[in-house]
Each structure stands twice: as structure tokens, then as C-alpha cells.
Amino acid sequence: MSSKEVPKTHPRYLSLMMREKIVAGVEKGITSPHGLIAHGRGEAFNYLIGEQTREFAIEAIGVAAAKLLLAKYPVISVNGNSAALVADEIIELSEILNAKIEINIFHTSGFREERIAEHLHESGAREVLLPEQDVVLSGIDSNRRFINSNGIEKADLVFVPLEDGDRCQALVQSGREVITVDLNPVSRTAVTSTVTIVDDLARAMKRLIENISELKSKGPDELKAYVNGFDNEQVLYKAKKFIAETFSGLN
Ligand code: PTJ
Helix, strand or coil: CCHHHCCCCCCCHHHHHHHHHHHHHHHCCCCCHHHHHHHHHHHHHHHHCCCCCCHHHHHHHHHHHHHHHHCCCEEEEECHHHHHHHHHHHHHHHHHHCCEEEECCCCCCHHHHHHHHHHHHHCCCCCCECCCCCCECCCCCCHHHECCCCCHHHCCEEECCCCCHHHHHHHHHCCCEEEEECCCCCCHHHHHCCEEECCCHHHHHHHHHHHHHHHCCCCHHHHHHHHCCCCHHHHHHHHHHHHHHHHCCCC
16 A cells, blocks of 8 residues: 555554655665664554653653753754654754754665765755764764764764664763654663653654744743753653553553
8 A cells, every 4th residue: 555545534544654654765775674673663662652642752852852952062863764754854853953964874874875865955954964984983883883073073962863772872971962762661772862752753853843943932041941850761661651551451
């Protein structure tokens, strides 16, 4: 069934549309075939939270919005899944924050990096940074260690949706703050990040952009008030509790 054939009345219309986007991403050479597996894992968790943005995510999105506005040099890191699913939202986010977009993929492929850059440019991005072979993030061995000297290297905060745990750990150890979106509240990325949004990427991006637009006129003191007292462990606890209650039939 193609995206045109998915009836809008289908109870899981949005989920099916996301599937179509990720398959199209693989066909276009943007998304790695491994990305299909990662997406399936995400879908399973999405199902367990009833495919809705829950209170624990709403709280984290509010804090993420304030942190992104407070950051001196925020950078948006893009991989094959996020490029296929939310290219327009990534560009909108970079514009309202005046933040760089940088491609950083786990499964090494120069071809795919080029395809992702092309896709983002076609979607309206003015500038897309690519990893540089002579600029390296220490504490990590995968392809993700290569970063851009005008992007992640300069960043004090990196937004890294659908991340792998190793790089998240390396970024945090380097003193940078990390905001992630990960439907799995027990993943290493979720546990290591400064702020974890346990929600579907497409839903979370929409709300994050809305929250940033609402908070944009606030000064640093007001923004800090949103951030103060935030406890990422508590947010993850609430997400795990919600999922456990779904399993036990309490939700
Ligand atoms: O393009 P590349 O080479 O960088 O590869 C990208 C993937 C995502 C394949 C790579 O980073 C990877 O293997 O990631 P993991 O380790 O499978 O982690 C992906 C996490 O994202 C998992 O915890 C999933 O539950 C979660 N996830 C998947 N789809 C979504 C999601 N979280 C939020 N929204 C989604 N749509």
C-alpha cells in the first residue's frame, strides 16, 4: 500500500504514514536499511504509550525548548532516520534558533551523507554541515566521531534525535549538553542525555517548535526558571511507570 492509498480514517494513519516515509528514505538512499529496524523498535514503544505525547514528554519538551533558547551555540545533528521523517521540522527548528544543521550518521556511508545533504537542501535548508575527517570527538570509535569544526565542535548543546548511546556518552563527557528524542526510556541514550523526550520524533518536533515560538520573547532569567529543578531521571521513571502500567492493564 502506498502513502496515497492509506485512508485518512485508518486508526493508525499517522503511524502508517511514518512507515511510508522511512521506506521512502531507504529507497532514496537517505536512510540505512538498519534504520527500518530502529524504526520498528520505536513503533513498539510508541504503541505502548498509546501513540500520544504523554505528560513526561510534555515536561521534557518544555525544558528542551528553554535550553535550546539559552544555548550559545546549539547544533542539530541529523541521521538517516530523522532526515527521512522530519526534514521540514529540522529546517524550521534551525531557522527559529539560528542553529547549524550537521549530518552525523552511525552506519558509515559517504554516499548517504551526500544524499541526506541533498534532501535537506531540496527541502529548503540553506546550509548543511558534513563531518570532517580531521575533526574528531574523543571517547568514541564509530563513524560518529567525525564532526564539523563549525558545527558540533563549537556546540555547547547538541540536539540528537534517535541517537546511539556511545556518541551521546562522548558528547556529555566532553561537557556539552545533549537533548534527545527516544521512544525507549531505558536506552543508553535516554539514560545518558541531559534531557530525554520520550515521544515519537514527528510529534515531539511539532510541539518543540511550538514551545520555542511561545518562549522566544522571554529573557534568560525566565527561561532558566523553566530549566531549574528539571530531573531527567524522574522523567524517565514516569515513562517507565506509564509503560509498565500499560502492560499491567492499568492505563
Ligand atoms: O543513519 P544512521 O546510520 O546514523 O542510523 C540511524 C539509526 C537510528 C539506525 C542508528 O542511530 C541506530 O541504530 O539507532 P538505535 O541504536 O537503534 O537507536 C534508535 C532509538 O530510537 C531506539 O531506542 C528506538 O526506540 C528509537 N526510535 C526509533 N524510531 C523513533 C525512535 N524514537 C523516537 N521517534 C521515532 N520515530
